[in-house]
Amino acid sequence: MKAYAIRDIAAALGAEAHGETGIEITSLAEPADARADQLAMAIKPEFAARIGDGAARAAMLPEGADWRALGLAAAITAPRPRYALSGLSAMMDPGQGWSEGIHPTAFVDPDAKLERGVCIGPLAVVLAGAEIGTGTVIGPQCFIGHEARIGAMCFLREGVRVAARVSLGDRVIVQPGASIGGDGYSFVTPERNAVDEARESLGTSAPSETVATGQSWARIHSLGGVEIGDDVEIGANACIDRGTIRDTRVGAGTKIDNLAQIGHNVVIGTDCMICAQVGIAGSSVIGNNVILGGQTGISDNLTVGDNVVTGGATKVLSSIPAGRVMLGYPAMKMATHIESYKAIRRLPRLLREVAALKKMVQDSDPRD
Known part of the structure; x- marks a missing residue:
């Protein structure tokens, strides 16, 4: 299993490395599941809150995140972490395990x-x-x-x-x-x-x-x-x-x-x-x-x-x-569809109100 140093990963992604940049990681993981040799993917604040539930020493974080406060030894930060994940996932993809060349059964x-x-x-x-x-x-x-x-x-x-x-x-x-x-x-x-x-x-x-x-x-x-x-x-x-x-x-x-x-x-x-x-x-x-x-x-x-x-x-x-x-069905402008849907949800109440008004009118009819 190939290992990558934090500094090398950051350089390949055009991101910024912090802390002990010589730490090596072998794969990616969600924060709560991460081992010490894995990079925790904490690209949203709610993910970062789970770092303490795992054993990660390093994480991918949004730009400006306080990685020290999260108890990390190292971090990689990027202004758009999800975009950085595109290159990072390509780097870490182990492939399908197929052999090279033309297989004899092909x-x-x-x-x-x-x-x-x-x-x-x-x-x-x-x-x-x-x-x-x-x-x-x-x-x-x-x-x-x-x-x-x-x-x-x-x-x-x-x-x-x-x-x-x-x-x-x-x-x-x-x-x-x-x-x-x-x-x-x-x-x-x-x-x-x-x-x-x-x-x-x-x-x-x-x-x-x-x-x-x-x-x-x-x-x-x-x-x-x-x-x-x-x-x-x-x-x-x-x-x-x-x-x-x-x-x-x-x-x-x-x-x-x-x-x-x-x-x-x-x-x-x-x-x-x-x-x-x-x-x-x-x-x-x-x-x-x-x-x-x-x-x-x-x-x-x-x-x-x-x-x-x-x-x-x-x-x-x-x-x-x-x-x-x-x-919607049929398709209409989204704002119009949402307005129409809100009106549909109000229909039961509207029908009850109309029925009540109808009863009041009938009860007040002087011919009765």
């Missing part, structure tokens, strides 16, 4: 092109025409399809599926079980169907005879691919469908959480945050720096502008201008 087609330093894990499959960039790690049981392109320094965890003609940029991280390049959910009927009529009538008219009798669905094949930009991260069991004609695209720096569904032809901009269980229906366009809270649903063929934020479980049924903060 299948790599002779027509695949592997650059220098590529690692292929046990039972992985790389098909003909695939290209894998320098230093990329393909984990156990991964599948890389025909003519797929994987950039440099990517990291694909176990069980990732990358279909034919999918393109990943450099430094892309994909978590276990994610599927990139499945066919889009795209079907059509010979004549107008219930979806067509519902869109036009919004449910105000009875279904036509054709819809009432039902029709079989014909499959529209997905001829496009998926294009993933540099520095994208894709969560466990997330699914990104290939486009019908053009590629589905995810911009550089975007982070997609577990169990997200990105439909065919969707375009997502740069540096977006797509949280868990988000669903984006086909052909919608998401701008740059958009944050979609968990379980947000985006209907098809919509546009979500730059810097939009949606709260958890928001359902977007119409396009959203840039810069809006949205919440």
Whole structure:
């Protein structure tokens, strides 16, 4: 187990070291659980209050924190400790324990092109025409399809599926079980169907005879691919469908959480945050720096502008201008939704008051 001196950690993070900076630590821990050889992560005041419950000699603290008063021998302080944690956690990550090189149980087609330093894990499959960039790690049981392109320094965890003609940029991280390049959910009927009529009538008219009798669905094949930009991260069991004609695209720096569904032809901009269980229906366009809270649903063929934020479980049924903060079903400005919700909570009391007033009026009616 590798050990790091406090002074070296601080220098690597651009942070400030205090006290006995030669103290060596081997890993990170929460304050109450920390051993003497671990760095206590006390990046909030409520965490720092628990340092005395553990045995830590050193801690990561916010800038200006009184580390001596906490009984510590050393400390690392940073103006934004959570940001410092990004570099610190990378330094302390022990990895997955996979061996380097190409595992003997992996299948790599002779027509695949592997650059220098590529690692292929046990039972992985790389098909003909695939290209894998320098230093990329393909984990156990991964599948890389025909003519797929994987950039440099990517990291694909176990069980990732990358279909034919999918393109990943450099430094892309994909978590276990994610599927990139499945066919889009795209079907059509010979004549107008219930979806067509519902869109036009919004449910105000009875279904036509054709819809009432039902029709079989014909499959529209997905001829496009998926294009993933540099520095994208894709969560466990997330699914990104290939486009019908053009590629589905995810911009550089975007982070997609577990169990997200990105439909065919969707375009997502740069540096977006797509949280868990988000669903984006086909052909919608998401701008740059958009944050979609968990379980947000985006209907098809919509546009979500730059810097939009949606709260958890928001359902977007119409396009959203840039810069809006949205919440609710259907999505509305968050402030409006909160005001409406407060009004709903007051309804029972309001109804009781109306009933009481109604009774008073009836009791005072001179005709009675």
